[in-house]
Amino acid sequence: FDPNTGAVQARVVLGTPDDLKVAVESAVTAQKAWAATNPQRRARVMFEFKRLLEVHMDELAHMLSSEHGKVISDSKGDIQRGLEVVEFACGIPHLLKGEHTQGAGPGIDVFSMRQALGVVAGITPFNFPAMIPMWMFAPALACGNAFILKPSERDPSVPLRLAELLIEAGLPAGVLNVVQGDKEMVDAILDHPDIKA
Secondary structure: OOOOOOOOOOOOOOOOHHHHHHHHHHHHHHHHHHHHOOHHHHHHHHHHHHHHHHHOHHHHHHHHHHHHOOOHHHHHHHHHHHHHHHHHHHOHHHHOOOEEEEEEEOOEEEEEOOOOOOEEEEEOOOOOOOHHHHHHHHHHHHOOOEEEEEOOOOOOHHHHHHHHHHHHOOOOOOOEEEOOOOHHHHHHHHHOOOEOO
8 A cells, every 4th residue: 555645556466385486496596606606796786786776766765655654765764774785795795705824733724715605585574675675685695695585565666676676787587586475475484495594
């Protein structure tokens, strides 16, 4: 419902555990190539996503306002706080370099490598439909993970639009999957063995 008028503006089709299964299979397949992608290339996708967020700020704010009920200035604040985490995620690939310690002990050299977890998920609430999804998926994607996003069924339009902008920014298909649902979907996400975090 549009909170300003009470008019029905959209309907959300609730997904099933089978829908989640398809999304996770897609994510598992896509994640391998995404994790193998040069970290600087992943950063380029995040930089382009950040640019697109700035270009589409007004559109996103009006969408958020009409679906959630926040005034435009609060809607822009919700998006801006998420954008700040996207900006941080642009630099994450530089933090992913492994470490080497020569002579950690007699005849011992230590090497560390950072590795993506695989497929991770975020279940987000209705009250910050832009900020919290970006807080979750931006760092996860920048680190080479695939992401399953389950936005609130009360206001899913902005998270869906964020996913479209990520694809426009160059994120490969299957790396971010958005599933709709209620408690049944949440339980399926929590119980899925291929979702690592």
